[in-house]
Amino acid sequence: xxxxxxxxxxxxxxxxxxxxxxxxxxxxxxxxxxxxxxxxxxxxxxxxxxxxxxxxxxxxxxxxxxxxxxxxxxxxxxxxxxxxxxxxxxxxxxxxxxxxxxxxxxxxxxxxxxxxxxxxxxxxxxxxxxxxxxxxxxxxxxxxxxxxxxxxxxxxxxxxxxxxxxxxxxxxxxxxxxxxxxxxxxxxxxxxxxxxxxxxxxxxxxxxxxxxxxxxxxxxxxxxxxxxxxxxxxxxxxxxxxxx
Amino acid sequence: xxxxxxxxxxxxxxxxxxxxxxxxxxxxxxxxxxxxxxxxxxxxxxxxxxxxxxxxxxxxxxxxxxxxxxxxxxxxxxxxxxxxxxxxxxxxxxxxxxxxxxxxxxxxxxxxxxxxxxxxxxxxxxxxxxxxxxxxxxxxxxxxxxxxxxxxxxxxxxxxxxxxxxxxxxxxxxxxxxxxxxxxxxxxxxxxxxxxxxxxxxxxxxxxxxxxxxxx
Ligand SMILES: Nc1ncnc2c1ncn2[C@@H]1O[C@H](COP(=O)(O)OP(=O)(O)OP(=O)(O)O)[C@@H](O)[C@H]1O
Ligand SMILES: [Mg+2]
Numbered sequence: 001x002x003x004x005x006x007x008x009x010x011x012x013x014x015x016x017x018x019x020x021x022x023x024x025x026x027x028x029x030x031x032x033x034x035x036x037x038x039x040x041x042x043x044x045x046x047x048x049x050x051x052x053x054x055x056x057x058x059x060x061x062x063x064x065x066x067x068x069x070x071x072x073x074x075x076x077x078x079x080x081x082x083x084x085x086x087x088x089x090x091x092x093x094x095x096x097x098x099x100x101x102x103x104x105x106x107x108x109x110x111x112x113x114x115x116x117x118x119x120x121x122x123x124x125x126x127x128x129x130x131x132x133x134x135x136x137x138x139x140x141x142x143x144x145x146x147x148x149x150x151x152x153x154x155x156x157x158x159x160x161x162x163x164x165x166x167x168x169x170x171x172x173x174x175x176x177x178x179x180x181x182x183x184x185x186x187x188x189x190x191x192x193x194x195x196x197x198x199x200x201x202x203x204x205x206x207x208x209x210x211x212x213x214x215x216x217x218x219x220x221x222x223x224x225x226x227x228x229x230x231x232x233x234x235x236x237x238x239x240x241x242x243x244x
Numbered sequence: 245x246x247x248x249x250x251x252x253x254x255x256x257x258x259x260x261x262x263x264x265x266x267x268x269x270x271x272x273x274x275x276x277x278x279x280x281x282x283x284x285x286x287x288x289x290x291x292x293x294x295x296x297x298x299x300x301x302x303x304x305x306x307x308x309x310x311x312x313x314x315x316x317x318x319x320x321x322x323x324x325x326x327x328x329x330x331x332x333x334x335x336x337x338x339x340x341x342x343x344x345x346x347x348x349x350x351x352x353x354x355x356x357x358x359x360x361x362x363x364x365x366x367x368x369x370x371x372x373x374x375x376x377x378x379x380x381x382x383x384x385x386x387x388x389x390x391x392x393x394x395x396x397x398x399x400x401x402x403x404x405x406x407x408x409x410x411x412x413x414x415x416x417x418x419x420x421x422x423x424x425x426x427x428x429x430x431x432x433x434x435x436x437x438x439x440x441x442x443x444x445x446x447x448x449x450x451x452x453x454x455x456x457x458x459x460x
Contacts, residue, residue, distance in 0.1 A: 051364060076368050079364055079365070083364075086357060091361075094458055107367060108365060108367055136458060138458055149361075153364075
C-alpha cells in the first residue's frame with residue numbers, strides 16, 4: 001500500500017538544535033497512528049514538516065507518492081488536503097465558530113456563502129458543536145475550541161489529518177470530549193496521525209504507535225507491543241511514567 | 245466682533261482642519277499598513293526599506309517635511325505649491341511611519357500560530373494576511389490609531405505656516421485684530437481639545453473592549 005503521507009530521512013534543525021533527526025515514516029489510507037515521546041522529542045516539529053507548514057532542513061516529504069519539494073507542487077493546494085489540529089489555541093479569534101470553518105470553504109474551496117455555511121454546520125455537528133455556531137473562540141472552553149479546530153480541519157475533506165497533542169493544554173474533564181470526537185473520526189475511517197499521550201486512545205484506535213526521543217524514532221509497534229513488552233529501556237520507562 | 249462672533253469665526257475654520265487631519269490619516273493608514281506588512285512578511289529589500297522609512301520619519305519634525313516639500317519641491321513640482329495638498333502629504337508621510345509602528349506591534353501580537361493555522365487550511369499567505377492577520381491587527385491597532393488621529397488634528401496646525409486657512413490661521417487673524425490675546429488662543433485651544441479628546445478616548449475604550457471580548 002502506498003502511503004498518503006510519508007517522510008524519508010527527514011531532518012529539521014533550528015540553528016544548532018536538531019529537532020528532528022533522520023525520521024522515516026508513512027501513513028496509509030484509513031490508518032490511525034500515534035506518535036508519543038517526551039517533551040522536546042520533536043513531535044510538533046515532525047508534524048509541522050509533514051503538514052507542509054515548515055520545510056525540512058534535509059530529507060523528503062511525499063504526498064500520494066510524489067516528492068513535494070522536488071515536484072514543485074503548489075504547497076497551498078496540498079496543505080488544503082492535509083488537515084492540521086494544533087497543540088495551542090489556533091482558532092481565528094475575530095470569527096465565530098461557524099466563521100472559522102467557513103473561511104477555508106469560501107476562500108480555498110471556493111464554495112458560495114450558502115454552501116460554505118451548510119458544510120461548516122455539518123462539520124460542527126460532527127464534533128457536537130452545532131449549538132455553538134455563533135460563539136467566538138473566547139466564549140468557548142478549551143475543549144470546545146479544540147473541537148471547532150478539528151471541525152475546521154475536517155471540513156476541507158482532507159485525505160489525512162495531523163493532530164498535535166490536541167488535549168495537552170486541557171483540564172482532565174475536558175480531554176475526554178475531544179478524545180471521543182477523535183475516536184469517532186478514527187471509527188469513520190479517517191486517516192490520522194496523532195501526537196498524544198492519551199494511551200487509552202492509542203490502545204483503542206491506533207494501528208501503530210511511534211515512540212520518539214531526542215528527535216529520532218526509537219521504536220515502532222502495535223499498542224499491544226508497547227503495553228506489554230517495549231524493546232527499548234527509554235520506551236519502557238516513558239510508558240511507565242505516563243501510565244502512572 | 246463680539247465673543248460669540250469670534251467663536252463662530254473660529255469654528256468656520258474647523259472643516260479645513262478636519263479635512264487635513266482626515267485625509268492625512270488615510271494616507272498614513274495606507275502607508276502604515278503596507279510598511280508594517282512589508283516589514284514583517286516582506287522580502288529583505290522591502291524589510292530594509294520599511295525599517296529605514298520608519299526610523300527616518302519618526303525622527304524628523306513634520307514641520308521640516310512640510311517646509312521642505314513646500315519651499316524645496318514647490319518650485320520644481322507645481323503641485324507642491326498648493327499648501328493644502330502639501331500639508332496633507334507631509335502629515336500623511338510622517339503619520340505613515342507612526343502607523344507602521346502601531347500596526348507592526350499589532351501584527352506581532354496576533355501571533356505566529358494564527359498564520360500557521362491560516363495556511364494549514366490552504367490559504368495563500370496573501371489571503372491569510374487579508375482574512376486572518378489584518379482583521380485582528382486592526383482591532384489591536386484601534387487605540388493607537390485614536391491617538392494618531394488626535395496627533396494629526398493637533399499637528400495640522402503647522403499647515404498655517406505655509407498658508408492654509410485653517411483653525412490656527414483664523415486664530416491668528418483674530419489675534420491680529422484684537423486687543424485681547426487671550427480669548428482667541430483659549431477658544432481655539434478648547435476647540436482642539438473638543439475635536440481630539442472624545443475621538444481618542446472613544447477609540448481607546450472601544451479597542452480595549454474588543455480586545456477583551458475576543459481574547460486578542
Ligand atoms: N521554531 C523553533 N525555533 C527554535 N527551536 C525550536 C522551534 N520549534 C522547536 N524547537 C526545538 O526543537 C526541539 C523539539 O521541539 P518540539 O516542539 O518539536 O517537541 P515536542 O515533542 O513537540 O515537545 P512538546 O511535547 O513539549 O510539545 C526542542 O528542543 C525545541 O526547543
Ligand atoms: Mg509539541
